[in-house]
Amino acid sequence: xxxxxxxxxxxxxxxxxxxxxxxxxxxxxxxxxxxxxxxxxxxxxxxxxxxxxxxxxxxxxxxxxxxxxxxxxxxxxxxxxxxxxxxxxxxxxxxxxxxxxxxxxxxxxxxxxxxxxxxxxxxxxxxxxxxxxxxxxxxxxxxxxxxxxxxxxxxxxxxxxxxxxxxxxxxxxxxxxxxxxxxxxxxxxxxxxxxxxxxxxxxxxxxxxxxxxxxxxxxxxxxxxxxxxxxxxxxxxxxxxxxxxxxxxxxxxxxxxxxxxxxxxxxxxxxxxxxxxxxxxxxxxxxxxxxxxxxxxxxxxxxxxxxxxxxxxxxxxxxxxxxxxxxxxxxxxxxxxxxxxxxxxxxxxxxxxxxxxxxxxxxxxxxxxxxxx
Amino acid sequence: xxxxxxxxxxxxxxxxxxxxxxxxxxxxxxxxxxxxxxxxxxxxxxxxxxxxxxxxxxxxxxxxxxxxxxxxxxxxxxxxxxxxxxxxxxxxxxxxxxxxxxxxxxxxxxxxxxxxxxxxxxxxxxxxxxxxxxxxxxxxxxxxxxxxxxxxxxxxxxxxxxxxxxxxxxxxxxxxxxxxxxxxxxxxxxxxxxxxxxxxxxxxxxxxxxxxxxxxxxxxxxxxxxxxxxxxxxxxxxxxxxxxxxxxxxxxxxxxxxxxxxxxxxxxxxxxxxxxxxxxxxxxxxxxxxxxxxxxxxxxxxxxxxxxxxxxxxxxxxxxxxxxxxxxxxxxxxxxxxxxxxxxxxxxxxxxxxxxxxxxxxxxxxxxxxxxxxxxxxxxxxxxxxxxxxxxxxxxxxxxxxxxxxxxxxxxxxxxxxxxxxxxxxxxxxxxxxxxxxxxxxxxxxxxxxxxxxxxxxxxxxxxxxxxxxxxxxxxxxxxxxxxxxxxxxxxxxxxxxxxxxxxx
Numbered sequence: 001x002x003x004x005x006x007x008x009x010x011x012x013x014x015x016x017x018x019x020x021x022x023x024x025x026x027x028x029x030x031x032x033x034x035x036x037x038x039x040x041x042x043x044x045x046x047x048x049x050x051x052x053x054x055x056x057x058x059x060x061x062x063x064x065x066x067x068x069x070x071x072x073x074x075x076x077x078x079x080x081x082x083x084x085x086x087x088x089x090x091x092x093x094x095x096x097x098x099x100x101x102x103x104x105x106x107x108x109x110x111x112x113x114x115x116x117x118x119x120x121x122x123x124x125x126x127x128x129x130x131x132x133x134x135x136x137x138x139x140x141x142x143x144x145x146x147x148x149x150x151x152x153x154x155x156x157x158x159x160x161x162x163x164x165x166x167x168x169x170x171x172x173x174x175x176x177x178x179x180x181x182x183x184x185x186x187x188x189x190x191x192x193x194x195x196x197x198x199x200x201x202x203x204x205x206x207x208x209x210x211x212x213x214x215x216x217x218x219x220x221x222x223x224x225x226x227x228x229x230x231x232x233x234x235x236x237x238x239x240x241x242x243x244x245x246x247x248x249x250x251x252x253x254x255x256x257x258x259x260x261x262x263x264x265x266x267x268x269x270x271x272x273x274x275x276x277x278x279x280x281x282x283x284x285x286x287x288x289x290x291x292x293x294x295x296x297x298x299x300x301x302x303x304x305x306x307x308x309x310x311x312x313x314x315x316x317x318x319x320x321x322x323x324x325x326x327x328x329x330x331x332x333x334x335x336x337x338x339x340x341x342x343x344x345x346x347x348x349x350x351x352x353x354x355x356x357x358x359x360x361x362x363x364x365x366x367x368x369x370x371x372x373x
Numbered sequence: 374x375x376x377x378x379x380x381x382x383x384x385x386x387x388x389x390x391x392x393x394x395x396x397x398x399x400x401x402x403x404x405x406x407x408x409x410x411x412x413x414x415x416x417x418x419x420x421x422x423x424x425x426x427x428x429x430x431x432x433x434x435x436x437x438x439x440x441x442x443x444x445x446x447x448x449x450x451x452x453x454x455x456x457x458x459x460x461x462x463x464x465x466x467x468x469x470x471x472x473x474x475x476x477x478x479x480x481x482x483x484x485x486x487x488x489x490x491x492x493x494x495x496x497x498x499x500x501x502x503x504x505x506x507x508x509x510x511x512x513x514x515x516x517x518x519x520x521x522x523x524x525x526x527x528x529x530x531x532x533x534x535x536x537x538x539x540x541x542x543x544x545x546x547x548x549x550x551x552x553x554x555x556x557x558x559x560x561x562x563x564x565x566x567x568x569x570x571x572x573x574x575x576x577x578x579x580x581x582x583x584x585x586x587x588x589x590x591x592x593x594x595x596x597x598x599x600x601x602x603x604x605x606x607x608x609x610x611x612x613x614x615x616x617x618x619x620x621x622x623x624x625x626x627x628x629x630x631x632x633x634x635x636x637x638x639x640x641x642x643x644x645x646x647x648x649x650x651x652x653x654x655x656x657x658x659x660x661x662x663x664x665x666x667x668x669x670x671x672x673x674x675x676x677x678x679x680x681x682x683x684x685x686x687x688x689x690x691x692x693x694x695x696x697x698x699x700x701x702x703x704x705x706x707x708x709x710x711x712x713x714x715x716x717x718x719x720x721x722x723x724x725x726x727x728x729x730x731x732x733x734x735x736x737x738x739x740x741x742x743x744x745x746x747x748x749x750x751x752x753x754x755x756x757x758x759x760x761x762x763x764x765x766x767x768x769x770x771x772x773x774x775x776x777x778x779x780x781x782x783x784x785x786x787x788x789x790x791x792x793x794x795x796x797x798x799x800x801x802x803x804x805x806x807x808x809x810x811x812x813x814x815x816x817x818x819x820x821x822x823x824x825x826x827x828x829x830x831x832x833x834x835x836x837x838x839x840x841x842x843x844x845x846x847x848x849x850x851x852x853x854x855x856x857x858x859x860x861x862x863x864x865x866x867x868x869x870x871x872x873x874x875x876x877x878x
Contacts, residue, residue: 039847041847227412227626255547256412256413256548256624257413257547257548257623257624259412259413259626260472260623260624260625260626262472295547297710297714297731298474298475298714298718366474366623367472367473367474367475367478367482369478369481369482369485
């Protein structure tokens with residue numbers, strides 16, 4: 001590829017253009033690391049590229065008090081990075097330190113100046129970028145300040161990703177506390193109707209109800225096993241069956257091999273509730289819900305199907321896109337949580353049309369490196 | 374030529390295809406069904422592991438080697454069983470708690486490096502293929518003993534059945550089907566043996582061949598101590614590194630269930646391995662001419678007709694053939710699925726969609742094995758399988774043992790150790806398989822490489838890890854807690870909270 005590029009006149013050929021592209025490319029090499037936040041690991045992986053960007057003898061990244069990573073010559077100055085960082089944080093602006101201020105005692109030391117620039121995330125100094133060089137011409141100071149603000153931008157993006165994850169967690173918590181009041185009312189009514197005629201069944205149903213609320217309201221943990229999730233779904237269906245009687249048919253076909261798979265908490269239950277609420281409740285003579293879980297070697301494939309009234313695909317698309325005006329808040333949330341845990345390949349697949357029932361397919365990998373509970 | 378036996382082989386092949394294609398579809402309604410009651414229990418899971426584990430080497434090879442070389446060869450069945458003792462003590466529960474599905478998953482989970490994952494994937498493919506070769510070989514031997522067809526016919530038949538299974542979508546190894554295979558194999562060996570032992574007891578036989586020194590005395594022949602100890606090391610340490618065994622542990626509910634499963638596997642294998650040994654002894658009595666004609670691997674199949682005339686002999690032979698084919702097919706299917714999954718995901722996954730990639734990978738794996746089988750020299754089936762164990766012992770055993778029990782293992786150390794152990798052992802295995810080995814001491818080292826390669830792999834892993842100890846994995850602390858803390862222990866597990874773990878009782 002490269003030779004072909006150079007032969008074409010006028011294309012990427014001007015030196016100034018090439019320098020710009022080189023700089024942009026070097027900068028882009030650091031984004032992957034810096035977007036994970038400022039840690040020893042991300043600092044080590046990015047500091048080399050930062051040095052080649054600045055063309056300085058040595059570059060260091062620190063947090064507010066301690067050296068994280070150093071690239072380049074003059075290892076003897078490692079110990080100075082910490083104290084310089086503390087002073088840099090206190091100054092809050094780009095400063096130039098003279099070698100006398102952090103002397104190694106060597107009069108021939110090639111390092112004469114240190115440029116210290118703070119890294120600022122949301123008005124808070126989280127660390128410093130330090131450039132060690134023989135001199136500190138205005139160009140280098142300016143470049144250091146610019147690079148530092150660019151690094152700050154990347155760190156801010158990392159913070160943003162963090163708060164996105166926190167937001168999603170909060171949504172899950174909301175979802176947990178969001179058992180429909182109608183469901184509670186209906187379930188208790190159904191149980192009440194059995195108290196005289198079939199006390200044993202009423203007792204079993206009450207226990208199911210207790211276990212169901214316990215699972216749904218629990219506040220800790222982001223992941224559980226498919227077995228736990230399915231068991232809670234089962235309790236939910238038993239309670240709904242008590243209310244609907246023969247109008248609600250349920251078929252479960254679960255491959256035992258996939259029961260230990262780790263899934264996000266309440267990732268399937270909202271889908272089943274949707275199937276009951278939107279698929280069957282409006283249909284006069286009821287219908288059937290089929291839940292399948294199959295073992296596909298490296299992943300479990302779970303499908304939840306109802307033969308209910310179906311739905312307009314366009315409305316489903318809007319619900320998946322997170323349109324808050326839609327009734328099924330669960331769908332968009334489940335989709336987003338699956339994607340953030342397992343990657344974009346693992347979003348929900350919904351097959352539906354008005355009058356044709358609905359099938360929702362969830363794929364869950366048996367092992368995902370990102371899922372690090 | 375025996376039509377009955379050919380029919381038995383056909384039935385087993387078709388049944389395997391049928392179960393693979395249709396799957397076991399059991400559906401129930403909530404009224405009589407609870408999810409918990411369907412979880413795979415330790416006994417069922419252990420049967421499935423044993424069913425997949427007992428391959429041609431166990432069914433045919435062990436008896437052949439015992440017949441040929443005597444007591445030293447008892448280390449094969451002992452080692453293949455004892456491997457599960459080490460698995461039980463050091464690996465089973467932590468591996469399950471890591472919630473890794475495949476060995477590459479574990480590598481990525483523990484040292485957090487994509488390079489380590491790729492190296493492990495390559496090793497899974499190599500070990501899988503080395504393990505598949507003797508299965509295909511065994512099928513060739515069986516069909517030859519039955520019909521007189523050349524050995525490549527049987528290899529092609531097994532390859533075709535496995536391919537048809539993979540392509541038709543039977544890529545899930547269903548626990549119940551695999552568990553059934555164990556009991557089929559056990560019964561297929563046990564029934565004929567009972568009849569033959571009764572016959573021997575009643576009518577007697579020429580026992581003179583049992584009392585020769587080189588058969589009864591251990592450690593006979595050149596370099597025997599080295600060969601025996603190397604064999605012991607390979608089989609003891611290799612079991613934990615077999616790709617198709619590791620994935621089965623995922624089906625256990627938790628670390629405790631994984632341990633119970635392993636104990637059950639130990640019992641089942643101990644019972645099973647008594648049988649081929651006795652076949653070897655019976656062979657020494659009734660079929661010692663097989664030694665001189667170089668067909669000792671078929672002793673299990675030929676014995677019944679040596680002892681019984683007519684229909685009784687034919688029936689028992691048919692049963693044994695069915696068992697043997699069940700052994701080839703169950704092990705081969707499990708291996709092709711494991712290897713195909715790795716190739717499909719890590720090599721072809723970007724160009725094709727999941728199912729196509731998997732099928733293509735399965736076809737590639739089966740064809741590569743077929744070629745290697747046709748090229749390989751007439752190596753004893755059991756020895757060929759044991760060589761796959763040697764590679765596993767030199768690569769995944771250090772990764773698992775050090776990864777689980779030593780905080781100091783780094784990504785660089787794991788990769789270096791697996792590369793060194795893998796390169797050395799694979800060189801030895803390939804040269805043995807194509808029949809190009811040096812003589813003397815070097816020849817002994819090539820024939821049983823484990824005693825050299827396993828310590829080297831451990832040393833490399835430890836040495837490089839120490840040299841790179843500043844680069845420990847980021848989540849090391851969390852990883853170690855997850856590996857070692859029992860599930861019912863109340864502690865901060867971050868975001869993972871299986872409800873059952875906190876329920877008293």
